[in-house]
Amino acid sequence: xxxxxILDGVDLRSPEAGPKPTRSLQSRGLDLSQPAAQLERLDSxxxxxxxxxxxxxxEAGFTPFTxxxxxxxxxxxxxxxxxxxxxxxxxxxxxxxxxxxxETVEQCLAALDRTTAHTVDITGGAPELNPHFRxxxxxxxxxxxxxxxxxxxxxLLLPKLKDLPEYLADRGVEVVCSxxxxxxxxxxxxxxxxxxxxxxxxLRRLNAVGYGQGDPQRVLTLMTNPAGAFLAPDQASTxxxxxxSLERHHGVTFDRLIALNNMxxxxxxxxxxxxGNLQGYMQKLLDAFNPGALAGVMCRNTVSVSWDGHxxxxxxxxxxxxxxxxxxxxxxxxxxxxxxxxxxxxxxxxRHCFGCTAGAGxxxxxxxx
Amino acid sequence: xxDYYKADHLARFGEISQGNPDLAKKFFAWxxxxxxxxxxxxxxxxxxxxxxxxxxxxxxxxxxxxxxCLEAGSDLEEMTEAVHVAAAIKGGxxxxxxxxxxxxxxxxxx
Numbered sequence: 001x002x003x004x005x006i007l008d009g010v011d012l013r014s015p016e017a018g019p020k021p022t023r024s025l026q027s028r029g030l031d032l033s034q035p036a037a038q039l040e041r042l043d044s045x046x047x048x049x050x051x052x053x054x055x056x057x058x059e060a061g062f063t064p065f066t067x068x069x070x071x072x073x074x075x076x077x078x079x080x081x082x083x084x085x086x087x088x089x090x091x092x093x094x095x096x097x098x099x100x101x102x103e104t105v106e107q108c109l110a111a112l113d114r115t116t117a118h119t120v121d122i123t124g125g126a127p128e129l130n131p132h133f134r135x136x137x138x139x140x141x142x143x144x145x146x147x148x149x150x151x152x153x154x155x156l157l158l159p160k161l162k163d164l165p166e167y168l169a170d171r172g173v174e175v176v177c178s179x180x181x182x183x184x185x186x187x188x189x190x191x192x193x194x195x196x197x198x199x200x201x202x203l204r205r206l207n208a209v210g211y212g213q214g215d216p217q218r219v220l221t222l223m224t225n226p227a228g229a230f231l232a233p234d235q236a237s238t239x240x241x242x243x244x245s246l247e248r249h250h251g252v253t254f255d256r257l258i259a260l261n262n263m264x265x266x267x268x269x270x271x272x273x274x275x276g277n278l279q280g281y282m283q284k285l286l287d288a289f290n291p292g293a294l295a296g297v298m299c300r301n302t303v304s305v306s307w308d309g310h311x312x313x314x315x316x317x318x319x320x321x322x323x324x325x326x327x328x329x330x331x332x333x334x335x336x337x338x339x340x341x342x343x344x345x346x347x348x349x350x351r352h353c354f355g356c357t358a359g360a361g362x363x364x365x366x367x368x369x
Numbered sequence: 370x371x372d373y374y375k376a377d378h379l380a381r382f383g384e385i386s387q388g389n390p391d392l393a394k395k396f397f398a399w400x401x402x403x404x405x406x407x408x409x410x411x412x413x414x415x416x417x418x419x420x421x422x423x424x425x426x427x428x429x430x431x432x433x434x435x436x437x438c439l440e441a442g443s444d445l446e447e448m449t450e451a452v453h454v455a456a457a458i459k460g461g462x463x464x465x466x467x468x469x470x471x472x473x474x475x476x477x478x479x
Contacts, residue, residue, distance in 0.1 A: 181442075181444055183444055183446065185444050185446055186444045224442075226439065228439060230436055230439045230440045232440075233412070233440060233441050233442035234406075234411060234441070234442075237406050237411060237412065238442045241410070241412065241442065
């Protein structure tokens, strides 16, 4: 069974393992699975301006657009997932076998010893499906880092991972869970039928081990992103409504809500094209450009490491195959990270970057304005 | 109908300032302030606006507040309930006038 996505007898490709409203672009052999094809689609749109992100950043005072001190070391441990959400920017799924090896995990931990980053943000795919996930978490905790697990919730229901809530709680790991909406309709529309019910059950299990009750060692963060071609809601006023709704309908509690816009790349790009929303959505992102959201976007205080150890300005650039480069034009790798010049570089941008500066701003930590 | 209602008029709404910039400026400032979070949230106000849009049967407003409600975090269930509230008031408003009919009928009839 080696090579097959089977975990303790559960086939990750099955609907029981997690909802699957679509299949990966790669498994369908689509041109759009290629980063260059995605960038070309965005560049070829005729918009109201030339939509040159660097020019917008320069107008807002960033000439050139450069990083701030490093706070967050984000590690994408692979593309394997038990779900195939319609909007996934990673094109993740059970067929994606790219997964970080133990050697690269160890390189990441060694790099952490050499950085001042206070937070390690672990993402995927479903990062918990990487066989070295716990080695990575334990290593980060031992180094005194604040650890974030970006969790799709449904993965917690897999029999093999049933002890995971307690494992994470014991180590004070913050769990950031994807839940597009506090009610079923929009959640299932984006992530597949049955997602909402499974997500509520997973939230109950997290609550049962102390998450979501105001304990700083058991922080439960929910992450909403729109189920369609519109911008994310205001996270502060929405949080209160979500807390009331989830408690009233399900007796579930959480600590905070963060709201993110969808990036017009990968499977969300496919959906935008198929539904005739691409032009309108890209124009909307451009019209909603907020200079006040620019200083706080994640590429300025985060580096993103891929499953094979390469360094990117953010997880979106990683998926678009736009590596971070130093002043000498060399692509950065975690094995030689950080160099003295790591934060002395220019952030690589393209039109998708308008997704992070639209409205209240949007990054892995939520609104930025 | 197409001569009277054009979808691009919504995006071009600001052009109304051409005839009187001062009044337009006051209107848009007041309009913007009305929808800020206050005792009611932006989301609640957007749902009210969506319902009123249907009651006044304004296609521009329906377009704007369908997106507005979604971006404020509402879903189709909530938005449909808001439209039913508008429809119920419109229906009720028609039907309650039946009491005028009833009184007239009683006055005129035997």
